[in-house]
Amino acid sequence: MLDAPRGIIAPHLGKGPRAGLCTDCGVSRMKDDRACGRACQFIAPDYEAAEVRIHGRSADPDRGEEAFFGVTHAMYRARLSRPAQGAQWTGITTALAESLLRSGAIDAVITVAPDPNDIWRPVPVLVTEPEALAQCRGMRMGFAPSVALLEQAQERGFKRLAFIGIPCQTYALRALEHQFGFARLYVIGTPCSDNTTTARFHAFLALLDGAPEQISYLEFRADYTVELRFLDGRKPRFIPFMKLPISQLPADFFPLTCKTCVDYTNRLADITVGYMGGDGAQWLLVRNARGAEMLAGIMDHMTVEPLTDKGNRKAAVAGFLANTERAAGGLPLRRMPEWLRPVVAFLQPLIGPRGLEFARARVEMKAIETILHLRRSHPAKIKNMVPTHIWRLAAKYGLTPDRSEIVRKDRAP
Numbered sequence: 278m279l280d281a282p283r284g285i286i287a288p289h290l291g292k293g294p295r296a297g298l299c300t301d302c303g304v305s306r307m308k309d310d311r312a313c314g315r316a317c318q319f320i321a322p323d324y325e326a327a328e329v330r331i332h333g334r335s336a337d338p339d340r341g342e343e344a345f346f347g348v349t350h351a352m353y354r355a356r357l358s359r360p361a362q363g364a365q366w367t368g369i370t371t372a373l374a375e376s377l378l379r380s381g382a383i384d385a386v387i388t389v390a391p392d393p394n395d396i397w398r399p400v401p402v403l404v405t406e407p408e409a410l411a412q413c414r415g416m417r418m419g420f421a422p423s424v425a426l427l428e429q430a431q432e433r434g435f436k437r438l439a440f441i442g443i444p445c446q447t448y449a450l451r452a453l454e455h456q457f458g459f460a461r462l463y464v465i466g467t468p469c470s471d472n473t474t475t476a477r478f479h480a481f482l483a484l485l486d487g488a489p490e491q492i493s494y495l496e497f498r499a500d501y502t503v504e505l506r507f508l509d510g511r512k513p514r515f516i517p518f519m520k521l522p523i524s525q526l527p528a529d530f531f532p533l534t535c536k537t538c539v540d541y542t543n544r545l546a547d548i549t550v551g552y553m554g555g556d557g558a559q560w561l562l563v564r565n566a567r568g569a570e571m572l573a574g575i576m577d578h579m580t581v582e583p584l585t586d587k588g589n590r591k592a593a594v595a596g597f598l599a600n601t602e603r604a605a606g607g608l609p610l611r612r613m614p615e616w617l618r619p620v621v622a623f624l625q626p627l628i629g630p631r632g633l634e635f636a637r638a639r640v641e642m643k644a645i646e647t648i649l650h651l652r653r654s655h656p657a658k659i660k661n662m663v664p665t666h667i668w669r670l671a672a673k674y675g676l677t678p679d680r681s682e683i684v685r686k687d688r689a690p
């Protein structure tokens with residue numbers, strides 16, 4: 278057990294990740310590590326069956342935005358009226374869990390906290406005091422074996438839990454939750470894309486600023502900039518996406534897991550809290566009654582605004598597909614001539630998609646990326662690993678499965 282503040286339990290977790298496509302979600306560190314076979318997003322995920330089990334039905338591509346974002350009962354553009362100190366956006370994610378602990382609905386929350394020696398490294402923790410969640414706020418880059426804490430929670434006699442996690446963790450959690458027999462399990466998900474190891478992320482920070490150890494916050498914002506905040510009191514910096522030093526990153530900077538991920542929006546969470554569709558605010562997708570119950574607990578502390586939907590993504594997504602097909606390492610920005618970057622950086626926030634259209638664009642790009650990278654690196658995995666919702670998103674851009682890439686006829690889009 279690591280030294281941890283009051284209300285936070287940080288158990289030592291043995292074993293390690295698996296070789297191959299693995300984000301160290303925690304299953305391989307459990308007593309029965311063979312469970313990876315049925316719990317892994319990278320082997321043979323069955324999202325439709327899981328959606329029926331968890332949400333009562335699978336996503337309906339003809340209903341609202343479900344073709345893009347999965348089962349959705351309600352969608353909001355929102356912020357906490359008083360943003361929480363240290364939060365990634367305004368802190369809705371941790372506020373949901375805090376409210377559950379405060380009301381006594383749960384005994385503990387499984388989430389991650391910063392490593393005491395490296396604020397960017399996520400460490401899985403069990404949180405039992407609502408105040409302690411303040412220490413977990415903010416986004417860290419890296420992989421945390423949080424799902425392994427299901428065993429720790431069970432051993433400690435916790436019966437009612439909340440889990441905060443990224444999509445590959447949520448998939449594994451949902452596959453295994455029934456075997457633990459918890460009385461209640463609330464799942465708060467965030468979207469996730471372009472994750473990498475914490476060590477690699479430090480190398481990226483060093484390219485962005487002369488004093489990378491002073492960077493305390495980084496976010497890819499919906500206005501096409503990356504925001505940096507600093508420990509030394511400097512004013513935040515906003516770097517346009519187009520001016521990021523992507524060309525200086527090694528081709529394998531983003532691991533293959535995250536280039537072939539099949540769930541951007543955390544489709545199996547009870548509620549997803551992101552920013553992509555929020556146009557500067559947070560973006561909430563309530564997926565079932567449990568998600569609505571959680572949100573009701575903090576509604577009095579939120580400001581809700583109308584969703585926005587601007588621009589047209591089609592040309593941007595088609596351009597991304599062409600670039601990704603061309604780029605050997607899958608870093609399409611590499612091919613942009615230097616002189617063009619400032620022009621595009623200026624134009625992008627003005628003419629680029631915003632709000633829901635931005636979120637649709639990102640989800641389609643990720644689906645395209647998944648298929649192209651798997652075709653290049655693991656073609657034999659495609660038929661079991663790529664779910665219908667990914668093929669459906671990519672089909673609009675002419676990317677369709679051949680006979681060897683689908684398991685059954687009914688998996689075609």
Ligand SMILES: Cc1cc2nc3c(=O)[nH]c(=O)nc-3n(C[C@H](O)[C@H](O)[C@H](O)COP(=O)(O)OP(=O)(O)OC[C@H]3O[C@@H](n4cnc5c(N)ncnc54)[C@H](O)[C@@H]3O)c2cc1C
Pocket residue numbers: 363364365366367368369370371372388389390399413414415416417418419420421441442443467468469470471472473550551552553554559
């Ligand atoms: C690697 C990564 C990539 C992301 N990419 C996108 C994206 O492309 N689009 C989008 O809309 N949203 C993305 N998100 C989510 C987004 O950054 C915000 O975390 C989310 O919108 C919640 O903001 P908040 O203020 O409510 O969170 P807070 O209240 O600050 O809480 C954040 C929660 O996330 C947990 N967390 C932090 N880092 C990790 C990690 N590495 N693994 C697991 N849990 C973690 C924290 O422990 C905490 O519980 C990403 C998150 C991560 C971790």
Ligand code: SF4
Pocket residue numbers: 294295298299300301302303304305306312313314316317318319445449
């Ligand atoms: S289930 Fe988790 S630990 Fe197992 S292989 Fe998949 S990502 Fe890795």
Ligand code: SF4
Pocket residue numbers: 300443444445446469470471472534535536538539540
């Ligand atoms: S991008 Fe996908 S595979 Fe990578 S950490 Fe995020 S959810 Fe997991």
